[in-house]
Amino acid sequence: MSHVSSNTERLALRDPLKLVVRRLLQFHLPVGPLTKPLFAGLYRLHVGVREALQWSLRFVWYEPLFRSQCHxxxxxxxxxxxxxxxxxxxxxxxxxxxxxxxxxxxxxxxxxxxxxxxxxxxxxxxxxxxxxxxxxxxxxxxxxxxxxxxxxxxxxxxxxxxxxxxxxxxxxxxxxxxxxxxxxxxxxxxxxxxxxxxxxxxxxxxxxxxxxxxxxxxxxxxxxxxxxxxxxxxx
The missing domain is CATH 2.160.10.10 (Hexapeptide repeat proteins)
Known part of the structure; x- marks a missing residue:
């Protein structure tokens, strides 16, 4: 009887835990009228930094290495x-x-x-x-x-x-x-x-x-x- 009771208690604890995990996975930062300009600016910054890094890699690494293999x-x-x-x-x-x-x-x-x-x-x-x-x-x-x-x-x-x-x-x-x-x-x-x-x-x-x-x-x-x-x- 105690074994059945302990299983029931574990199942009862598991369901709320699943609910918490599910809600955490579904959570996102709000992007509304006030925050959208901020995140739009951050996105442009992200793209700019990424492009700058890619250009630098091409210029000092990728292209010289590739040219060394070409006739x-x-x-x-x-x-x-x-x-x-x-x-x-x-x-x-x-x-x-x-x-x-x-x-x-x-x-x-x-x-x-x-x-x-x-x-x-x-x-x-x-x-x-x-x-x-x-x-x-x-x-x-x-x-x-x-x-x-x-x-x-x-x-x-x-x-x-x-x-x-x-x-x-x-x-x-x-x-x-x-x-x-x-x-x-x-x-x-x-x-x-x-x-x-x-x-x-x-x-x-x-x-x-x-x-x-x-x-x-x-x-x-x-x-x-x-x-x-x-x-x-x-x-």
Missing amino acids: SIGDRFRMEQLPYIAGRGKISIGSDVYLSGKSSFAISKRHCSEPILSIGNHSFLGHNCAITVGRAVTIGNHCLIAGGVRISDFDGHPIDAVNRRNGETTPSASVLAVTIGNDVWIGHGAIILKGVHIGDRTIIGARSVVTKSVAPDTIVAGNPARVIKTLTGDS
Whole structure:
């Protein structure tokens, strides 16, 4: 009987405690007509301090470190965060290029003595893009590459299951360069696979998987990507 009584007492104490915790979790500082200008000013201060710190990091740390890993970088280059670079190769970046957010470049010398990643003039690379280079990935001028795009000129692993199990690398014959023309727009999350050549002024739909080359002045989308529309001067 005493055991039942003690359990009842514990449950009775637990319910008020839960109520107190719930109310504490729901509590917030009031933001009304009198306090809103104060918090708005503090928000602007927060953003200003954050931007100043980010600029300082870019100027004295991120950009010098990144430049040390590149073969060449053109004028008026801009970047936000330090890209993650795995491996060594020849990275060439044109003028007026903007690297937004943080992306990654994985470069493998297993199949080529000097893999090349080239980004042309006036091109934009969005946040969280990943480019894998075994031979060559070339991005043209005036390209817009949205966040989350994946570009790779090889598969990463052999197709044969036994070879994968044995830890063998991708055959050199299946490492095929990727070329992206000028004025190409690649939508968010698209994947560009080995051997693909994308013609000038082409648009790749968001989350498309491009497995074959695409003609100039074309809109493609889907998995695998298919032609949606051919662009004309009136488009």
